[in-house]
Amino acid sequence: MLNILIQKELKSIIVSNKFIVTFVICSILLIMSVLIGINEYKQAVTQYETVHQMADERIQQVSSWHSVSYREHRKPSPLMIFTSGLSYDIGRWSDINSRSTVKLKNSIYSDDPIFAVFRIIDFTFIVQIIFSLLAILFTFDAVNGEKEQGTLRLIFSNAVPRTKYILAKCIGTWLGLLIPILIPILLSVLIVMLFQIQFSSQEWIRLAILIFISILYTSIFVVFGVFMSTMSRSSNVSFLLSLVFWITFVLILPRGGVMASGNIVSVPRIAEVEGLKVSYAKNKWEEYYKNMNDIFADSRNNNTEEDEDISDDMMWANMKAQDSLRKEVTRDIEGNEATLLEDWENKRKAQQHLGFMLSRISPAAVFQLAAMSLSYTDIDLKSSYESALRNYRIEFNKYIDKKSENAGPGAGSIMITMDSDKGMDLKVGRDNAIDVSDRPKFTHPKVQLGKILPDVLINISILLLMFTSLLGGAYYSFLKFDLR
Template identity: 40%
Template sequence: MFWILVQKELKTIIQSPKFVTTFLTCSILILLSVYVGIQDYKISLNKYAAAQSLVKNEMEAASTWLELENKIYRKPNPLQIFSAGINNDLGRFSLISQSHDIKLESSSYSEDPIFAFFRYLDFTFIVTIVLSLFAILFTYDSVNGEKESGTLKLVFSNSIPRSTFLGAKFFGSWLGLITPISIPILISILFLLLFNISLTSSQWITLILYIITSFGYFTFFIALGIMFSSFTKTSSSSFLISLVVWISFVFIIPRIGTMLAGQFVDIPSLAEIESMKDSFSKAKLNEQFEKIEQLQLKRENEMQGFSESEKEIYKEENEWEWMKEESAITKEMQDASVQYSNKLNEEVRNKKNKMERLALALSRFSPASSFQLASMNMIQTDIDLKNRAEDNLKEYKNSFVDFITKKQNKNGSGPGGIRVSLSSLTGVQVEDKRGKDKLDFTELPVFTEPELSLANIIQPAVMDIGLIAIYIFISFGISFAAFLKFDLR
């Protein structure tokens, strides 16, 4: 009897006027989103390659180690085709040099503000909003609709357990909606092969798990529609309640979580942070001038009573040591500014992490948030992408600066620089080699983005996937409990 009821549910869905419209709409949206995502990914790859070549030319044009700078660009991720996450909000590159902090600049949305307003239509967006709404539209009258049409009483004129009927309703609805949607999804995967999108084995596994998670999220809204249909008397009531709950889950709860977290955790604005850094740097600069002024005054006192010729000889003998003393003071002040900047950045980052954890915890009361977080974690376009990128860039900056420092200590300012020498016999000699030699980059550290293992990719998403499963069981459990008391007449 179970399979007869499943077949009946399948026929009801397939023969419904809504089915063809829904299937065509979903197919067009899914295929269009993947195609646009593939084209956007290819454009990003071309920009990445062009930027790499441009950076190489700029570095080769440098004539001294002191002026050498590097730019590191984030490599596009092929799985961003399905879930863009915060990828387009994040800067594409960071300047790497001795005097610059790590800061990701020039995001895709800053170059194309129109997309920042309308956002990209990716697969995650379609599942989160469109497919979940369609699941509600097909299931809000699953039980009470049959009562209104009189078929429910006819079905239970036979000896059928209520659990069997509800299970058949759920499975039939799931099969009738998931199977058609699987067709454009399979075609989308075929698009990856046709357009030569290269994925690693771990990325293929991640993509499969991501699609399964999408089905799980879709399943929740099927169970939710059946749940409201089981404890309301009329289909119009269940539709209204389902729509209100859908709006709350998809739009309201995720935003309320973020707003509440922002009220509990106070984070200084970017302008305030820059002002604090600037004030500290100015204070250290004034301190540097005062120390150098005191040194110069001390030297003048040491030369009191000297004749002009004796002063010149004394200055010539101590010029190099004085330069080293002043250079040490300058370096001390610069190091203090860098340390303060790093400390301030770390404090702000910790506050942001605290706010993000609170916001995510509150937003997880919504299955839509759980699905989006699980998707972004698996695709690696999650909120932590910025922190991971900056940490990797900081590690590279340390090795880059160490390399530059060693070259400066070994070669002065390096090939193509200006070498200044002092001698009592020849006086000051300046040797300018700019343009004569090129810098040797054979030992220059190369930046490589570390690849996360499959376990590290899946682990952050496990909790959200588990929450979706819990939401499904809760919805179906409430449906079963409500249907046991449902009036069949």
Template identity: 30%
Template sequence: MLLDLIKKEIAVNVLSLRFIVIFVLFFGLILVSTFILTSDYQRRQQGYQSSRTAHRDALNKIESLEDNRKQVEELIYNQGVYTELQPQPLSIFVRGLEDDLPSQIHISRNLYTSRFGVRKIDEDFYQNPFFSLFTTPDYGYIVNIVASLLALLFVFDAICGEKERGTLKIKLSNAVPRDLVILSKWIGGYLCLILPFLVSLLAGITYVYLTGAVRLGGESLDRLLWLVAISLLYISVFFTLGLLISTLTHRSSTALIVSLFVWICSILVIPNLAPVIGRLVAPVPTLQKILAEKEAVDRETSLRLQRISRTMLEYGNEAERARERIEKEGETRKKKLDAFFQSELRRQIDISKTLSRISPSASFRYAATELAETGTGLFSRFNIGYKRFQERFEEYAEDIDDRLDDDQLGNDWLQVDELPGLEMSPSRIEDVIDSMITVDLLLMVIFNVIFFMAAYVFFLRYDVT
């Protein structure tokens, strides 16, 4: 009997205008999005390769200089070292935070302050501004926003609509168990919803494969398959939620209004309200305040060093040890300020993420961006890699300066392949899956179970008259 009910639901849904509209929307959005973002990825990949070539040519010009001192001055103090961020392959499907990171990093040593200069180099200023004004929705956006809404609209009148038409009363009067009715509506309706979604997605993936923009194999393919699985689970959450709303209402118009209200709260209100609450619950001192305190530490350290220089000039080594101790204390205090700022910031982020996970939209977004390597993990790896880049450049510059002063710098000292660069630790899919299963994936499964059990209980008591 269950199989017959499922076949009936599939037949009714497939022959409806709603199914055709959803198929056209999915196919058009996913295919157009994939087409545009694949071209954009190829453009960014070409820019990455061109930038590397240009910077290597510039280094070769420095290497061609005859005077070592001119080479050091040009490399360390003028041109500096450039490094590029390679575009993530799966950013075709989920852009995430990749656009918020610099495409290139430039570090040089200032002759007077010995500080680092960093700048972001992008070509956005010279491009058509309408590409930024009207951004192309990626696959993650389509699933998060469009698919969730279509799932609710596809099923919002599954129960109350049949009651209004009188078919539900006839069906139950023929001794059809209620549990089989609601189960068949879930299975049949969900299959009809994901069929156009999977066909459209397969067309998009096929296009990416044929263009050769990304080699879909190995870990990239595993990540993509996990992304599809998470998407299907996320869509099922809103489909089950829509079925629950249909069992709680008796008119299709009421169910539609409630569905739209729930969708707005889940997609727009909760994820955007969570960071605001996080700032109120766990405020973080501003970066300007931290910098002001570090400058105060520098001024205090400078005054103590001047006092040491005036009062202990004749003590020799003892005065030198005192100066080193004062400088070390100053650096330790500044590191503590940095650690305090990072600790408070992580606490605020954790609170915001926990609150946002009340909505399944946030769970999907976190899981999708991490699978595509464009989420907060990429941001953290970039910050760690950049700090390591700074440290390595400083060590490299000091070593070159010392060797130059001691006249121990050979003519072949500049080796382009040995220059410090930005090295980011790879993201292992096993770690992503483990963290995702424990939090976001488990939450979406729990949402599904709770919504379906609630729909089942309410339908058992549903008044069909």
């Protein structure tokens, strides 16, 4: 019995216009998005390699240990083909040196705002917006449409239990939609394989989970459409209701959640935090210069009467003292900066957390959060890179310190001595190219699947919960449906 009903459902869908249209739209969109994604990814990789090489070339030109600076670039993740996520929004590099702290700068969108005008179209976007819309179009008249056609009465003039009928409706329409969306999805995966994009085994698992979540997400809207079609007697009304709900849940609520949290939890802007940081640093340096002046004045006062020649030793000792004082100030400033940033980041995290919590009312938000974290293009991308870069910077600076200590003074610096007898003497340090080949290398952070899995599982269970409650809703409301 169930079989017959499901078969009828499938048959009526497969011969319909909307089946063909859906299939064509999905195929075109997905194949296009994956081709664009592959192109973008390949370009990003080429660019990454180019700039990485340039950074290496550049560091080899540096002649003084004091001015060594390295620029580390973010490596594109191959899953951005499917979910570009925040990869265009987050900065792509950070300078690594002793002077400035780690900060990811220059996002693609900020460099080329033209791409920001219409954004990028990717797999996740298509599933989130188009698939959900198509699912609703498939099912908004599932039950009341049959009533309008008049076939519903005929069906129930047979010994068909309502439960079986509604179950067959859900399964049938779901299967009917699965074909036109699953084939394009598999096609797009095939394209990725054909283009020989290197996926690690873990990335394949991530992709598989992403596809599973996409289907689960679409299923929610299938059941939702059936639910709506049992809520109203006229398919026009159920269509309208479905569309209004779709706009609200897919387009509005995710944004609303994050925006509301921005108003609930107030977090200062980074510019403000940096202002605080700069003020603190400026004050500290001001103090430092004052101290240095005093020391300088003292030593001059002491020296005038005794030996007029300032020996190299004295000079060296002086510089060392200066250097240690400078380092102390730097440490102090960095300590302050770290606290400021940590404080800021905690607030920011609280805000994000609340925002995502609120937006999770919407299945679209849940889906997107899961897809982005699976594709490693979510907020973690920024924080994990920044913390990895911070660790790297410490290592890097240690290395530079050691090297510069060994190299001694002079190299790459200007030394000016003034003497009332000899006049002014200027010594420019020779340009010995320095060897930085043994510098520590940066390892790109990889968020292990195990780490994000709990979060993904939570998102999946939210989606499952939505799915089952809508199914239950459809079932109960069909029990009360007026068959006349």
